[in-house]
Amino acid sequence: MNFDDTPQEAAFRAEARAWIAANAPKQYEDELAKASLGRLVLTGASVLDVAKAWQKKKADAGWACLHWPKEYGGRGSSPIERVIWQQEEGAFGKLSRMFIIGHGMCGPTMMAYASEEHKRNYLPPLASGEKVWCQLFSEPAGGSDVAGLRTRAERDGDDWVINGQKIWTSGAHYSDYGILITRTDPTVPKHKGLTMFFLDMKSPGVEIKPIKQANGQSEFNEVYFTNVRIPDSQRLGAVGDGWNVSLTTLMNERMSIGASVATGFPELFDYCNDLVIDGAPAIDDRAVRAKLANWAVKASGLKYTAFRSISALSRGERPGPENSIGKLVAGSMIQEVATYALDLQGAAGVVSDPAQAEVAGKFQAMLLRSPATRVEGGTDEILRNIIAERVLGLPGDIRVDKDVPFNKIPTKGRG
Amino acid sequence: MNFEFSDDQKQLRDQARRFLAEKCPPKAVRAVLEGSAGYDKALWSGLAEMGFLGVAIPEEFGGTGAGHLELCVIAEEMGRALAPVPFSSTVYLAAEALMLAGSDAQKQKWLPKIASGDAIGTLALFEGPGNPSPQAIKVAAANGVLNGVKKPVADGAIADFAIVAARNGSGGRETDIALYLVDLKAGGVEAKTLTNLDPSRNQAELTFKDCKAEPLGATNEGWSILSRVLDRAAVLMAFEQVGGADRALEMGRDYALDRIAFGRQIGSFQAIKHILADMYVAATLARSNCYYGAWALSTNAGELPEAAATARISATQAFQHCSKQNIQVHGGMGFTWEFDCHLYYRRSNALALSLGSLSYWEDQLIERMRKKNAA
Numbered sequence: 001m002n003f004d005d006t007p008q009e010a011a012f013r014a015e016a017r018a019w020i021a022a023n024a025p026k027q028y029e030d031e032l033a034k035a036s037l038g039r040l041v042l043t044g045a046s047v048l049d050v051a052k053a054w055q056k057k058k059a060d061a062g063w064a065c066l067h068w069p070k071e072y073g074g075r076g077s078s079p080i081e082r083v084i085w086q087q088e089e090g091a092f093g094k095l096s097r098m099f100i101i102g103h104g105m106c107g108p109t110m111m112a113y114a115s116e117e118h119k120r121n122y123l124p125p126l127a128s129g130e131k132v133w134c135q136l137f138s139e140p141a142g143g144s145d146v147a148g149l150r151t152r153a154e155r156d157g158d159d160w161v162i163n164g165q166k167i168w169t170s171g172a173h174y175s176d177y178g179i180l181i182t183r184t185d186p187t188v189p190k191h192k193g194l195t196m197f198f199l200d201m202k203s204p205g206v207e208i209k210p211i212k213q214a215n216g217q218s219e220f221n222e223v224y225f226t227n228v229r230i231p232d233s234q235r236l237g238a239v240g241d242g243w244n245v246s247l248t249t250l251m252n253e254r255m256s257i258g259a260s261v262a263t264g265f266p267e268l269f270d271y272c273n274d275l276v277i278d279g280a281p282a283i284d285d286r287a288v289r290a291k292l293a294n295w296a297v298k299a300s301g302l303k304y305t306a307f308r309s310i311s312a313l314s315r316g317e318r319p320g321p322e323n324s325i326g327k328l329v330a331g332s333m334i335q336e337v338a339t340y341a342l343d344l345q346g347a348a349g350v351v352s353d354p355a356q357a358e359v360a361g362k363f364q365a366m367l368l369r370s371p372a373t374r375v376e377g378g379t380d381e382i383l384r385n386i387i388a389e390r391v392l393g394l395p396g397d398i399r400v401d402k403d404v405p406f407n408k409i410p411t412k413g414r415g
Numbered sequence: 416m417n418f419e420f421s422d423d424q425k426q427l428r429d430q431a432r433r434f435l436a437e438k439c440p441p442k443a444v445r446a447v448l449e450g451s452a453g454y455d456k457a458l459w460s461g462l463a464e465m466g467f468l469g470v471a472i473p474e475e476f477g478g479t480g481a482g483h484l485e486l487c488v489i490a491e492e493m494g495r496a497l498a499p500v501p502f503s504s505t506v507y508l509a510a511e512a513l514m515l516a517g518s519d520a521q522k523q524k525w526l527p528k529i530a531s532g533d534a535i536g537t538l539a540l541f542e543g544p545g546n547p548s549p550q551a552i553k554v555a556a557a558n559g560v561l562n563g564v565k566k567p568v569a570d571g572a573i574a575d576f577a578i579v580a581a582r583n584g585s586g587g588r589e590t591d592i593a594l595y596l597v598d599l600k601a602g603g604v605e606a607k608t609l610t611n612l613d614p615s616r617n618q619a620e621l622t623f624k625d626c627k628a629e630p631l632g633a634t635n636e637g638w639s640i641l642s643r644v645l646d647r648a649a650v651l652m653a654f655e656q657v658g659g660a661d662r663a664l665e666m667g668r669d670y671a672l673d674r675i676a677f678g679r680q681i682g683s684f685q686a687i688k689h690i691l692a693d694m695y696v697a698a699t700l701a702r703s704n705c706y707y708g709a710w711a712l713s714t715n716a717g718e719l720p721e722a723a724a725t726a727r728i729s730a731t732q733a734f735q736h737c738s739k740q741n742i743q744v745h746g747g748m749g750f751t752w753e754f755d756c757h758l759y760y761r762r763s764n765a766l767a768l769s770l771g772s773l774s775y776w777e778d779q780l781i782e783r784m785r786k787k788n789a790a
Contacts, residue, residue: 384689
């Protein structure tokens, strides 16, 4: 048992470290390091521009989408090299947030289902960040129940005509392309009538409206489709096989091992080291210590759980199911941490103006953003179902709509 | 990175699991729980024959000298099986204290007997309510004898020798505390079994009256030795707790698959699934923290104090949580004497209180993190 790199891993790490030291946008390192959930601000620059520039620089030198094949803009690296890169990229990795969906979900789906020509055309600019992709899955009527989606695709000659609405689409407002799941046959049970496409987000009939979130920011959008035409050549997978295609996408979402999940603990620990309560450091208070210790062991548990998965990758094996706990643990933890940090501030905790609030309003922003963490990319409840069913082997839920034609499923709860 | 046990260590785990499945089924645990022997003597001899008692004891002192990672995997299996034997007292505490601070003669006298199953050892630290602190130690050492009362002492009534923390000066400072080695069969000490939460393990009160004792380590370093022994034992105990947590999770899972209510397996209800998923989360976090502790223990890393406290807290929480929720999944049957759920519930709560309770380790963890941060 050790934390050492193999000689090959060490060589790769040294090369990555040297290249990052020579090329990363150092002027933003401090602000990126301090960025926490709900707050990423770069003085005098737009995050989007800085992120795109860094991604392009990485791509030009062969450091983008490391695990992708070279012909599609990647490096052909092993999974463990990808993890090492993430460790070395450190705070600069936060600039990759806007590419996570494209690189983590859309790219792998294209790789599995698009034609060779499409792959060679679309994947390299996706890898380099010149083109940004989004994922159009959730709908007002289908959140956790993704297969309940209602956006229609109807065949018309060589095209498909799309009508409907998507919601919670991250980054649709700056995306160039998207992958879109639609209903092509409402007369069969819901999982069987779906079909996947990719499309140009500038297509006529696509309308994007930002959602004003509960915390006042706008990271997500509603996307409306009115008679949008998509050529059949942009279909991903067979007609009616969209559900299986979407599973490829979602499986890749959960493969982001090594990308550390935000828990808020390091921020809280630092804060309690500096904070003075009744003339004594907060960290010397036994009640504070009890709280901190409980979160410390969770943060540590997540870190070493990831290390176990990384060890499996290093041996060339598939990681076990242990990594599935990450977001479930971190999501509720960051919300509790933020709540407690404000509790320590007493009445002053209510002030959220970064110019006035404690530690520039970091915990206030965290508190207001944290409810979304427990919902996005699978709610806490869906994640518990996944652990129970796929890890512990418990039976699936009884699904009353399983064998019912989609257009016969009730749509209203009352009345 | 290789943050995983080796194939040999996994084989040892399988070997221990098979051995315990055969020699330590729940009925063996119940025999001690409901009897008066204090431990399972046949199992203890069997563990010695397998070499499990001396796995971390060097060959020159009668052990197999395999090491502490090997001891971790065995500890986990002992926890899974709720082994009703004085393994933690003898191996994690007494043997570790001897190896850390014993003279050559002391090691020669006791370590081979531990490895062969001929001597049970323990640590006598607590004196009534409270967590480890130099001020709480009142048992006095003077002129080579001890006077005072220790309770509870895990496995105290079945032990052959004890490492006793005693006050060697008057001030209650760390440097006033010394450790002493006491042959419990040589007179001067009276042992009384205490009825306790988990009767599958012995707890006792030891009364020392002019009891002969020899120092273990320097007499002004007792507290520092003790702290290091507790850190090492905390990692090993954490493995035992994780083993118990995993087994309690499996019991809950199995019951949820077998039990039918409302015309379906109760494991198909989300209310039950989510309980079990949260048990898995707790057990997984604890296991990962234990691996970190195992690494620190086996390499004598500077991180050991922090890693030990982390593993201890996490594993205590996980075992308590899983044993408690296992009963909840079982419903009324989980509260019967006949079902094994209460055996795990009892053990988890007893282990949570040994070596210092949660609040002690929480305080220790943050103190250690604060010091590291300041450095």
